[in-house]
Amino acid sequence: AQSVAQPEDQVNVAEGNPLTVKCTYSVSGNPYLFWYVQYPNRGLQFLLKYITGDNLVKGSYGFEAEFNKSQTSFHLKKPSALVSDSALYFCAVRDATGGFKTIFGAGTRLFVKA
């Protein structure tokens, strides 16, 4: 069965500092991995994805994520946080070897302090 774990309910970081939002996953086959962001009173927006190839993927708004197969992780990172990055972040996984079901984590709230 597929699953996603986001171990931190909230991450606090000062503006200008690097940020990391953690995600680990479980899937029977190869994974497609995604990060989505949800701003207050707005719908979920796609940030970036890992399909195959380079383990480091770059996405919108300066975010990047590193796929680590041995640790089954897909942590979201940004070198320098902005106050405007404060939002709810969701990691998601879909089994690349079959099925269409996408499983989301419970979300991590990122708070960037000025």
Next chain:
Amino acid sequence: DTGVSQDPRHKITKRGQNVTFRCDPISEHNRLYWYRQTLGQGPEFLTYFQNEAQLEKSRLLSDRFSAERPKGSFSTLEIQRTEQGDSAMYLCASGPRGEPGYEQYFGPGTRLTVT
């Protein structure tokens, strides 16, 4: 590209009533998902359509829930005999045809309150 739209945005209903929600995906997308999201949780997969075919459905979905996508364009989600536990945000998302590693584009959601 006008994005994914959902109607209504809010619905308040009494327990035992039936409700129906509509989703209009991005016009060129043939993939369509329904999710349920409760406070403090991520979206929970309900069902998936590819064109008009319902290819996957969550085992958690009770018989009171049904979804259709009759012409492969818009979709409806109906909940019969609503219960208070059905109160949640119902999200629709669409995805493009072809590429298997597609991302999903989400609508604003329909917030259901069952009293």
